[in-house]
Amino acid sequence: MLGQIVDVIIDRPIHSLHPQHKDIQYELNYGYLPNTISMADQEELDAYVMDVSTPLKKYRGEVIAIIHRNKDEDKLVVSNKRMSKEVIYRKTYFMERYFSSYIEMAYPTKEDLLFDLKRAGFHSSDCVFLHSSLKSFGNMDGKEVLAAFKAFFKDGLVILPTHSWNCIQKNQDVYNVDTTKSCVGALTNLALEDRDFKRSMHPTHSVCAFGLKKEEYLSLDLNQGTPVSPTGCIGSLWKYNAKILFLGAPLSKNTFIHSIEEEMHVEDRFTNEIFEFVSKGYGQSYVYHMPRHYSSKRDHLSENYAKLKPHLLQYDIAQEIHIGNSPTVVIDARACFDYVKYLLEKNNHIFDDDKEYIDDYESYKKTKQ
Numbered sequence: 397m398l399g400q401i402v403d404v405i406i407d408r409p410i411h412s413l414h415p416q417h418k419d420i421q422y423e424l425n426y427g428y429l430p431n432t433i434s435m436a437d438q439e440e441l442d443a444y445v446m447d448v449s450t451p452l453k454k455y456r457g458e459v460i461a462i463i464h465r466n467k468d469e470d471k472l473v474v475s476n477k478r479m480s481k482e483v484i485y486r487k488t489y490f491m492e493r494y495f496s497s498y499i500e501m502a503y504p505t506k507e508d509l510l511f512d513l514k515r516a517g518f519h520s521s522d523c524v525f526l527h528s529s530l531k532s533f534g535n536m537d538g539k540e541v542l543a544a545f546k547a548f549f550k551d552g553l554v555i556l557p558t559h560s561w562n563c564i565q566k567n568q569d570v571y572n573v574d575t576t577k578s579c580v581g582a583l584t585n586l587a588l589e590d591r592d593f594k595r596s597m598h599p600t601h602s603v604c605a606f607g608l609k610k611e612e613y614l615s616l617d618l619n620q621g622t623p624v625s626p627t628g629c630i631g632s633l634w635k636y637n638a639k640i641l642f643l644g645a646p647l648s649k650n651t652f653i654h655s656i657e658e659e660m661h662v663e664d665r666f667t668n669e670i671f672e673f674v675s676k677g678y679g680q681s682y683v684y685h686m687p688r689h690y691s692s693k694r695d696h697l698s699e700n701y702a703k704l705k706p707h708l709l710q711y712d713i714a715q716e717i718h719i720g721n722s723p724t725v726v727i728d729a730r731a732c733f734d735y736v737k738y739l740l741e742k743n744n745h746i747f748d749d750d751k752e753y754i755d756d757y758e759s760y761k762k763t764k765q
Contacts (some may be wrong), residue, residue, distance in 0.1 A: 532644020573677030
């Protein structure tokens with residue numbers, strides 16, 4: 397219903413008291429949409445009216461946002477003025493403070509993303525690695541998404557994967573930092589067009605980075621001998637205390653796990669053949685000798701990494717939030733590194749399949765204290 401014009405019948409005008417909870421006074425006009433049904437409670441859809449400070453009986457306006465309550469019915473936000481997520485959050489707080497929810501915007505902006513990042517507890521000096529689905533941000537330009545992350549993490553590092561394993565596959569294939577496209581999403585290719593980002597020289601699993609320490613960080617990919625080396629850019633995320641964000645992207649995209657498997661010497665992860673790739677950029681040329689990812693168990697073995705999600709959430713290694721309209725999982729790279737190493741020490745081939753597993757990580761951590 398985002399962006400639709402709707403009619404609202406006001407049954408709880410501004411300044412009135414809640415019918416069951418007399419200690420709650422409505423700070424907005426509140427009502428329902430006639431001839432609609434909410435699947436949550438089989439009653440009419442409810443709506444806050446945002447831009448009128450006097451009591452109303454009815455109102456026509458645009459659905460500029462939806463407040464999605466966890467385990468409760470959604471609430472529409474109706475107005476004839478554009479408002480930021482922060483304003484909506486503040487104006488509906490009198491009621492929404494009693495519920496766990498997130499706000500989906502009809503017209504999300506850079507300022508909305510900045511508000512969400514701040515509320516999620518991020519700091520300007522953080523290092524963040526972004527796996528992304530640009531579509532998950534809804535009606536928002538990708539350049540504006542990048543601008544928000546650059547503005548917020550101005551004192552840290554913003555990193556995106558810019559892999560090219562889809563086209564750098566055969567001996568003597570040439571990777572060029574300026575012209576080789578990324579195969580891992582629209583946002584990553586927009587970052588490659590942004591002069592504030594710089595790309596690493598890795599021929600198949602490059603990254604691009606923005607921030608004061610990007611030169612030091614990107615140099616880690618020089619002269620590596622595997623797709624995702626434990627000492628390369630992606631494998632070193634835990635050393636940078638990075639937060640890995642899955643912005644509308646599944647955890648099967650967690651390339652970081654490849655590096656932990658390599659560190660733990662998991663077999664059946666590479667081709668027997670060693671390839672010679674040429675990497676060109678910044679006036680230099682490098683020759684890389686490396687295998688490619690391969691497993692006899694299945695194509696794209698990383699699909700099995702998705703089974704980590706409930707365990708990472710259980711142990712507070714990950715949390716679920718929203719950045720803009722994008723449902724996001726945030727993983728602490730250092731804590732994830734420790735947990736996956738623990739799993740691989742118990743079962744070196746735990747990711748050979750996608751079957752659920754049981755662990756005793758809490759007890760294990762206590763023995764290490």
